[in-house]
Amino acid sequence: MGQNRNSTDDGSRTVTFLGRGLGLRTATKLTLLVCPLCSQRNGDRMADKGVCEWCAYEPAERDEEPCGTAG
Numbered sequence: 219m220g221q222n223r224n225s226t227d228d229g230s231r232t233v234t235f236l237g238r239g240l241g242l243r244t245a246t247k248l249t250l251l252v253c254p255l256c257s258q259r260n261g262d263r264m265a266d267k268g269v270c271e272w273c274a275y276e277p278a279e280r281d282e283e284p285c286g287t288a289g
């Protein structure tokens with residue numbers, strides 16, 4: 219209990235996109251919290267779709283990197 223700081227109870231984990239932006243990845247979907255392209259904080263509704271509400275950018279899954287590792 220409490221050993222996995224980057225994991226939550228629903229299995230989601232934070233990710234970045236080539237070191238930029240911020241998202242929340244679960245087994246089934248991506249929530250885009252901060253856009254890696256325009257660096258804007260996303261709105262809740264569009265974040266849930268995994269698309270930036272400001273520039274309509276949709277990060278590619280292959281660009282995801284785990285967040286919280288060294289560096």
Ligand SMILES: [Zn+2]
Nearest residue numbers: 253256270273
């Ligand atoms: Zn954007």
